[in-house]
Structures are given as structure tokens and as C-alpha cells.
Amino acid sequence: xxxxxxxxxxxxxxxxxxxxxxxxxxxxxxxxxxxxxxxxxxxxxxxxxxxxxxxxxxxxxxxxxxxxxxxxxxxxxxxxxxxxxxxxxxxxxxxxxxxxxxxxxxxxxxxxxxxxxxxxxxxxxxxxxxxxxxxxxxxxxxxxxxxxxxxxxxxxxxxxxxxxxxxxxxxxxxxxxxxxxxxxxxxxxxxxxxxxxxxxxxxxxxxxxxxxxxxxxxxxxxxxxxxxxxxxxxxxxxxxxxxxxxxxxxxxxxxxxxxxxxxxxxxxxxxxxxxxxxxxxxxxxxxxxxxxxxxxxxxxxxxxxxxxxxxxxxxxxxxxxxxxxxxxxxxxxxxxxxxxxxxxxxxxxxxxxxxxxxxxxxxxxxxxxxxxxxxxxxxxxxxxxxxxxxxxxxxxxxxxxxxxxxxxxxxxxxxxxxxxxxxxxxxxxxxxxxxxxxxx
Numbered sequence: 220x221x222x223x224x225x226x227x228x229x230x231x232x233x234x235x236x237x238x239x240x241x242x243x244x245x246x247x248x249x250x251x252x253x254x255x256x257x258x259x260x261x262x263x264x265x266x267x268x269x270x271x272x273x274x275x276x277x278x279x280x281x282x283x284x285x286x287x288x289x290x291x292x293x294x295x296x297x298x299x300x301x302x303x304x305x306x307x308x309x310x311x312x313x314x315x316x317x318x319x320x321x322x323x324x325x326x327x328x329x330x331x332x333x334x335x336x337x338x339x340x341x342x343x344x345x346x347x348x349x350x351x352x353x354x355x356x357x358x359x360x361x362x363x364x365x366x367x368x369x370x371x372x373x374x375x376x377x378x379x380x381x382x383x384x385x386x387x388x389x390x391x392x393x394x395x396x397x398x399x400x401x402x403x404x405x406x407x408x409x410x411x412x413x414x415x416x417x418x419x420x421x422x423x424x425x426x427x428x429x430x431x432x433x434x435x436x437x438x439x440x441x442x443x444x445x446x447x448x449x450x451x452x453x454x455x456x457x458x459x460x461x462x463x464x465x466x467x468x469x470x471x472x473x474x475x476x477x478x479x480x481x482x483x484x485x486x487x488x489x490x491x492x493x494x495x496x497x498x499x500x501x502x503x504x505x506x507x508x509x510x511x512x513x514x515x516x517x518x519x520x521x522x523x524x525x526x527x528x529x530x531x532x533x534x535x536x537x538x539x540x541x542x543x544x545x546x547x548x549x550x551x552x553x554x555x556x557x558x559x560x561x562x563x564x565x566x567x568x569x570x571x572x573x574x575x576x577x578x579x580x581x582x583x584x585x586x587x588x589x590x591x592x593x594x595x596x597x598x599x600x601x602x603x604x605x606x607x608x609x610x611x612x613x614x615x616x617x618x619x620x621x622x623x624x625x626x627x628x629x630x631x632x633x634x635x636x637x638x639x640x641x642x643x644x645x646x647x648x649x650x651x652x653x654x655x656x657x658x659x
Contacts, residue, residue, distance in 0.1 A: 260297055260500075263428060263584070266383070266390040269299040269500065270427045272418040273493075274314045274434040278303060278337055281493035285433070286341060288496045289395050290350030297500075298390045299431075300421060301352075301397045303338055304414045305330065312475035313415055313490065314434045315468050330411045334399040342397050353394040357409065358385045360402040367412045374413075375482065377420035415475075422483050428584075429487045430479075431499050437492035438508035439472050441465060446508055451589065452477055453513025476510045484512045485559075485585075511589045515558040516597045522547045522554075529560040537562075537580035540658045551577070555597045562590040564598050569606065569647060573639065575654070576607035595622065604638040608651055 338354045345352040364380035389396040400414040438446035441464045489499045491507030499505035556563035562581035569575045623635040
């Protein structure tokens, strides 16, 4: 059954809620991701869940799809901040209009009326689908907010002028805030400003888990019209620019992403179509273009070079259990860690050229955000013979199986290895399963 039909069926979100999302993603083999994201989103401050910018074209062509998905999110007690594009086409670069013809210019009053009407229609559609939503207009801006209509206006100038109270109130009342980019200037006149810049300013101010840009294009396209699925700016930005595979419009999108992620480096930016909104929220890389700043992996050969308080906090956060008090008294062989302590790997010596992977962790709030891959790549660059264990209920056991040359269940543990001969596995597997527990 196509995902948009499955999600956008006329069923009350409260009747299905969590089970509906998990059941659907189980059908596509992604239930672990969906469950992880639901738990992660519920652990954060509710109004920092996500910011979603909806292009004018998607609002016109796919409003029912968006409304039904937002109603389902209400059923999961998740309330993204929705920002509506300004009906004249994007005044930024992240949204590329599909229409080639320029829309007829509208006077400011006409644009405001159309924005208010579009906002009211979306809110009504969400309510009609069983959800809750609230319209928010100029009340989120102070009277001294500078106008952002000129192309060179820096979105950072809006950040300190945003009033979060209307958004917090809506979320507190279990309503999805739907924001139209309208403000009142110092002379009491209503003005329309750049929706994209409002969205970026919100991201910089509240640092949401995700920023999703919904457009009919569905992502950044190469010259052949195919969506580029995954872009890690630290490694992919310059190669993409120099490859010649992007047209000018796509380069502008990419550069706009670079500027935003430079200001909010921990942000996940996803460009997608309306039909894939829930995919973007509940799977690691969705169906559109997934953009991240990337992660810097550092190394150390002793605990003395680490911030042990942050290291302990990271490990305990990832396992949701306590690390034994004397853990750091047993020296490591080597440590790989993300610069901001979002994840780490601790290796211990075993025998000769065989090493024990003692800890591989990613903090709960950064799981699914591309931290684990760079850590694992650094590990396998430096170690060719590795053995490790995980409890049978570990949520990444399936991923471990994909990385390992082999594994064996021993009752209490799953034992995995890379690069070991059968003789070496037989020699060390008993020792590994009897290593004392350090997470209790």
C-alpha cells in the first residue's frame, strides 16, 4: 500500500497513534528508526521538535496530504512549527519553485489576505482530520523587527526579534503552531517578510531536532533530475560543486544550506515532498535530500586527554544505565570520539593484534544523525582484527551483523568479530563473554 494512502486515510490519529507509525515502518523495515525517533522527540522540549517550511506550491497542491500528516503527528503528541511560504514563491534559495512563469505581482494587502486565508484553510484541514492547530501571524515578531524583503538581508538579524510565547502557548495547548511570515512595522503597517528567513531564524533561535523544507521538487536535483539523497557538507560540499553535476539553482540551494548549517551546526536539514513528510521525521535519511554539517572525529590513547565528566555522561546517556565508578582506572588502547562528545568508541587490548571493542556509543539525542558512521570508519581504518559483544536486545544488533564477518549467540551475549580466523574466534570468545559488566 503506498505510504501516502496508508498515512492519509481518514482515520483518527488518536485511534492509531504510535502503533500506526510503527506498523507502517515495520512494513518497510524501518520500525527501529521510527521507534528511536519517537522516543527521542518525546525527550526534547516539545516546541523544539521540528520546524517545517512549506512552499507556496506544496501548500496549494498538497495541502490535504500535509494536513492529514500533521493530524497524525498530533495523535503522537508531536507539534512541529509550520511556516508557510509567502505565496509569491520563495524569497530565499532553499525552495526552488516548480513553475517557470512568474506569478502576477500582488499588493501587500492582497498578499497578507491570501496568507491569512491559506493559514486558516490549513488549520481547518488539520482540525477536520482530527488534529489540533493554531494560526499565528505577526504576534511572534517585535515591533522593531527589521524587514527582510531585500535579497541580501541576513536572516540572523531576525533571531533576537522573535517572540516564542505564541508558539509555546500553542504547543502547551497541544496545537501545531502554523506561522505566516507577517509582521507589523513601527508605523503600524502589516508587512510580509521572507518565510525562508523566518524559518532559518527560528532554527537558529530554538535549535530544533530537524528542519524540513517541503516543496514539489522534493530535494536537491542533479542535472539528470535525480534527487541527491545524502550530503555531508564537510566531505561532499566542494566535490559536488566542482563535479559539474549541479545546475545553478541546485548550487544556490546547496550554498543556502551551507550558510544555515554554519550557524546551526547540529541541525539536520531535509528537503522533501509533502508525500514524504513522515518519512523525513521518522527515518534516518528520509526520501528527499538529507544534509548535515558532518562530524569531526578526534583520537586519544589515554583517558587523560578526554573530558571524563562528558565521557561518562555520554556513555550513561547512550545506554540509559550507570557506568561503574572505577571504569576509567582500566586504561584503553585507543579512543575515537566526536569533537563535541556526541559519540565515541573505546578499544581495549586483547592479545597481540586482536582488540576488544569495549564501548561504541552515540548519545540518544544524536542517534540517527550521522555520528556513528564516521566513528566506525575511523575504527576500521586503524584496526583489522576486532571482537565485541552486545546484549541480545541491543537495538543496533542488525547493524552489527551487517558490519561483522561473523557472530555467535552465547545466551547472555551476541559475540561479533571482524578479521578473526575460526581458531582465533574459538580461542577468545569464551574470554569476551566473561568480561565484567561495566554498565549496570
